[in-house]
Amino acid sequence: MGIYRLRTDFATHLRVILWVILVIFLIGSLYMFGARPRSMQNGNAKDVILTVAGDEVHRNVFDSEWETMYQMASANGIKSPLQYANIKGMIVSQLINSQKDIQIAEEKGIRISKKELRAAIDEKVVEDLKVNRAAIMGEISKEQEKLDPRKDKAYLKTLSDNGMNIDSLVQSTKESISELTVKSELSRNALIAQAQKKAEDMTDKELMDTYKVYKADVLIVSDSDSTESKAMETAKKAAADIKAGKSVKEVSEAAAGSFDLTDIGYNKIDSPYIPAEVGSLLEGLKPGGVTEPVKTEMGVYVAKLNKIEDKAPKKLTDKEKKERREAYKNILGQQAEQDIRSEEEKIDDFEVTDPVLAGYYYAFKAYTEYKPEEQKALYVLAETSLQEASKNNELGDRDMILAQLANVKYQLEKYDECSRLLKQILDDPDSQITESYDLRLLYGDALVKLGKKEE
Helix, strand or coil, rough: HHHHHHHHHHHHHHHHHHHHHHHHHHHHHCCCCCCCCCCCCCCCCCEEEEEEECCCHHHHHHHHHHHHHHHHHEEEEEECCCHHHHHHHHHHHHHHHHHHHHHHHCCCCCCHHHHHHHHHHHHHHHHHHHHHHHHHHHHCCCHHHHHHHHHHHHHHHHHHHCCCCCCHHHHHHCCCCHHHHHHHHHHHHHHHHHHHHHHHHCCCHHHHHCCCEEEEEEEEEEECCCHHHHHHHHHHHHHHHHHHHCHHHHHHHHHCCCCEEEEEEECCCCCCCCCHHHHHHHCCCCCCCCCCCCEEECEEEEEEEEEEEEECCCCHHHHHHHHHHHHHHHHHHHHHHHHHHHHHHHHHCCCCHHHHHHHHHHHHHHHHCCCCCHHHHHHHHHHHHHHHHHHCCCCCCCCHHHHHHHHHHHHCCCCHHHHHHHHHHHCCCCCCCCHHHHHHHHHHHHHHHCCCCCC
């Protein structure tokens, strides 16, 4: 029992690591295969599965993404219903963010035309066909690699010899590409390009200003163990105390959940410890000035500017100017990505209307949530949705629903319900499950939590 419990404790951490690896592996796999076969899912293709600020996303959009991921997973030996449920939750999360990204871009005046969308999809079709061509023809000449596969006579003949034709392959490939995902990608790229234009338009003086280093004492209030509002309240009091003359270190020692960094440098291009949104405030201060609290991905920041150092060289060659602009352009691109994520988080007007997909989505979001209270709330939402969905015996997702429901109950420390549900799944003679190692692992973990021996 002691050895088993040791294995259980290790497995608890291992499952999270394996899930992260699985996600990375599957996303990477999307670029390694050609056209994928498709199959219909439960429900009408035009059913609304989620809405984002009034914009609807239909089942056929989800089906397109799911079929792609399903084929990738199956091709790599993944058959676990629990892993499939996790993948579905990830897809729903991606679709929500895709719709958000389109809305964020449109609010900034960026609208993707139908012509741009068609061209981008066509480009993806060509890339997919190139992968397929390489897979069935092996090594080809550099000249042939440059050819559009749709006009490559040798490739077309190879397809014909294998009982395939280019038209059906193109159609199958197009069906595997989600317009929503492509439009979102174009929107994100346009937002990033819009931000990066600042580097292209900057004057030589502005370029030289990128060498300035703003030395500051920084206080960071962590919001990982408290609510965001409480962290902001602590930071506001800290900012007031610092403005009143107290040192950052002194205030940090008295402020719960905070720590400080002394005399840290901020630079537009090289600043690993101070986020850009904090640095931009420092740029507007004189030495001795204190920023207002700023919410960042790493916590709430308050910074006191000590001094400004000019590290600019006396003269830059044209090549050095170009390299500096490019470096700043890359930083602006990274900041734009971060800004997009921040804007996504602000849009809370969305709803997953399909109860099964809602359950998968909430369970997936709980995986990625680091605040215990919010994580538990997400698991409760997942349990409610999956519990309701489990009452419908006609759903083709039944094994996935029950597997994820058991996992959610385990996370909510309902070990007895979890173990009974898993026993039902694993002992069901009519179950379609062909891979159950992770469910048996979870079952054993639940038994250990209950103080029972492994059955």
